[in-house]
Amino acid sequence: MRKPLLLAFLAGLAASTAFAQGRTPPPETMDIGDEPGRVSTPETVIEDGPFARQMVFFRSSEPPNTVVIHTSERFLYVVMGGNRALRYGIGVGREGFQWAGLQKVTRKAEWPDWTPPPEMIQRQPYLPRFMAGGPGNPMGARALYLGSTVYRIHGTNQPETIGQAISSGCFRLANGDVIDLFERVPVGAKVIIRHGPQV
Amino acid sequence: MKAGFAVLGLSLALAVAGCATVGEPEQEGPAAASTSNLTERPTELTREMLIGRWGIASFREEKDRARVTAQARSFCARQPYVITAGPRNGVMMHAADDAKLYELRLKGGSDGKTYLGFEAPPGDWQDRVILSASNDQWVMRFVDPEIHNRYGTFIYVRCK
Incomplete structure (x- = not known):
């Protein structure tokens, strides 16, 4: 494949552009929507910075394997017990599309x-x-469906959007991270979605 | 990067702003040099086989073909894809990743395959290669392996 990431990024940007006929490469921008067709490999994980998957201190009375999503923090936690949780960086719903439950x-x-x-x-x-x-x-590599809602925790072919608020209410993880989450969290697991500033 | 990979600034701004509209039919083909060395031969397919309302869906693995075909059919009632006759004996369709309509035409290739694309030798990188076709269904993929990798194989099911 030739320069797959750049090509795919630009291709996804060009929602209504003269891809077929023009000649000037488009500028890069983070102001992007969904990019069907863009390829992100299943191995993609967030490796650096606050959105990298990591074990953190997390005080909770919830049982292990409970998922706690803090929309405002852009973090998803899997409760591990012993005041610890595995934390993942996520992308969340844009303004007006965030919710709690x-x-x-x-x-x-x-x-x-x-x-x-x-x-x-x-x-x-x-x-x-x-x-x-x-x-x-x-939708990426994996999806976990939340109750009977239209919302899901899913992967993405746009891992650079982790930490942003651009979705329609779903929670997205890099493909490598959602695969990890998929293996850890069983069907039936409780999912708590919190929305609002943290104390 | 490919020479034909391109965007006009205004078009990009409109796209990002979600203001994209379908433009006037394009009358000219791409200016970039073709990557194909095939020569053109007659094809048995006709544009009338392509004109009409279609449900479209895509797949990557053969195991998905049957259910994707059913999904394509189900979109006839909701969001059909309409192919009309072009002014120069072609059909009005979209190129990959481009919301404008262009006139594309069928081209028989010296490799025995039939292509659909701009005024360029058959097998040009912007072409689609038609894998199978009948009056009720046709299957195609983009020649460019990068585009094909992103979108997979398309099934068009004629809406009744």
Whole structure:
């Protein structure tokens, strides 16, 4: 593959651009939406900085394997017991799409399928209306479905968006991290979503 | 990076702002030199086989083909993809990653395959190669391996 990450990044940006006919490379920007088709390898993990997966002190009375999401912190915690938790950096819903609640993991899926929302099809009419799961799928490598809601904890083909608030209410992890989470958290696990400033 | 990989600043700004609209049909093909050394031959496929309303979906693994076909069909009622006749005996469709409509045409290649794309030798990197086609369904993938890797193989199911 030729310069896959850069190519994929630019391709995803070019939602309505003259990819086929123009000649000037677009500037890079973080102001991006979903990028169907962009490939992020399953091995991608956040390795540096605060959003890297790490064991942290975490005082909680919840049983091990409980998932606690702090939307404002951009962190997801898996309670490990002994006042410890494994912390992952996440991307969260943009303003107006953040929420709080108590859910359970009702289903898990590897390489989930993806259906672009209608408004995305309007903007990017060249997209398939349904994309079977795979490396170019914005849902990423794994998904954990939350109760009967439309929200999920899932992977992403845009790992650079971890720590940002750009989704429609789902919680995204780098593919390598969501694979790790997928293995740790069973169906039926409690998921607590907290929204708001921390004390 | 490929010479044809490109964006106009205004178009990008509109895209990022979510203001993208389908532009006027493009009348000219790409200016970049083709990467194909195939010569063109007649093809048995006709543009009439492509014109119409289609449900489209994509897959990467053969095991997904049947259910993806069913998914493509299900989108006929919701968000069909419409292919119309172009002014120069081609069809109006989108190129990869581009919300503008262009006139594309069918091209038989000296390798025995049929391609769909701009005015360039068959097998050009921007072409689609048609893997199978009938009046009710056609299957294609992009020639460019990078684009194909991102999107997979497309199934078009004619809407009844």
